[in-house]
Amino acid sequence: GRYQVFVTRSDMPQGGVDLLMKECDVKISHYPSVMPRDELLKAVTGTNAIYCSLTDKIDKELLDAAGPGLKVVSTISVGHEHIDVPECRKRGIKIGYTPDVLTDATAELTLALLLSTSRRLPEAQHEARTGGWKSWAPTWMTGPGLAGATVGIVGFGRIGQAVARRVKAFNTQQILYYNRSERPEAKETGAIKVTFDEILAQSDFIICCAALVPETKEIFNKAAFEKMKRSAIFVNTSRGGTVDQDALIEALKNNTIRAAGLDVTTPEPLPLDNPLLNMKNCLVLPHIGSAAIEARNVMSELTANNILAALKGCVMPAELK
Ligand code: GLV
Ligand code: GLV
Incomplete structure (x- = not known):
């Protein structure tokens, strides 16, 4: 049969x-x-x-x-x-x-999340819709740009490398990456291999593209957020489990880092009373990385x-x- x-x-x-x-x-x-x-x-x-x-x-x-x-x-x-x-x-x-077949889609969404978080698009749309838009204003709705910035990518597999190739087009100063194993093909992207502590300390934007394995479980913990710049933007399009989410909530509350953009959380869906959904400096998407x-x-x-x-x-x- x-x-x-x-x-x-x-x-x-x-x-x-x-x-x-x-x-x-x-x-x-x-x-x-x-x-x-x-x-x-x-x-x-x-x-x-x-x-x-x-x-x-x-x-x-x-x-x-x-x-x-x-x-x-x-x-x-x-x-x-x-x-x-x-x-x-x-x-x-x-x-x-x-x-492979979802690499481009996920890299595109990662860039969308990076730019939406840094340039505060959800907040800006909210202002336009609710009357907060009074006039063009010189210091209103500002956020850090990518040009001249240092971008760090944690997890440099197919998706991490595809993100690097796209980020490069924004005239960034340098792209750093951290990966547990050697990635000989990474050379072509122009990204520089550094240690995890170096990537935390030097990056203006930190993007997590690492698969969730025992070695990457909650690598973004309290100590990691404290090593980041206070102006850092953190983006995660891999798995929520790479982040100690309570530590991230504290870091966003206390301005230990500037903002976060998350396509993945713990758990999924994120309960509606989770603080991350009510913070101006956090953008949460419902795991749509490959949804092209x-x-x-x-x-x-x-x-x-x-x-x-x-x-x-x-x-x-x-x-x-
Ligand atoms: C994810 O698993 C990747 O290929 O980068
Ligand atoms: C989505 O997160 C996937 O693993 O394909």
């Missing part, structure tokens, strides 16, 4: 789902949102493949629920901390993900093609090794 595939949400981009339907029996969740866990555990029973997103926890319990027929888990994301990778390996289950229409379409097709290849025993276009 045909392979069984389970798709964990009803609102996945159609392109990938169509590819699967041509060759497999596809069951799709009825929820255009995160499926309740108990229903998810039942729904995956006996399936050969799971098409999931970063909001689904793929752990031992879920793999047990799916049973021994499960061959592949494919996530429509580059991040994969929601998947128990060692447990999948142990069981011979392949993992698909979506690197083109990127999401290609991500959905790649997620499907990873499943099709794994089921047929072919080389997957993007297997997490």
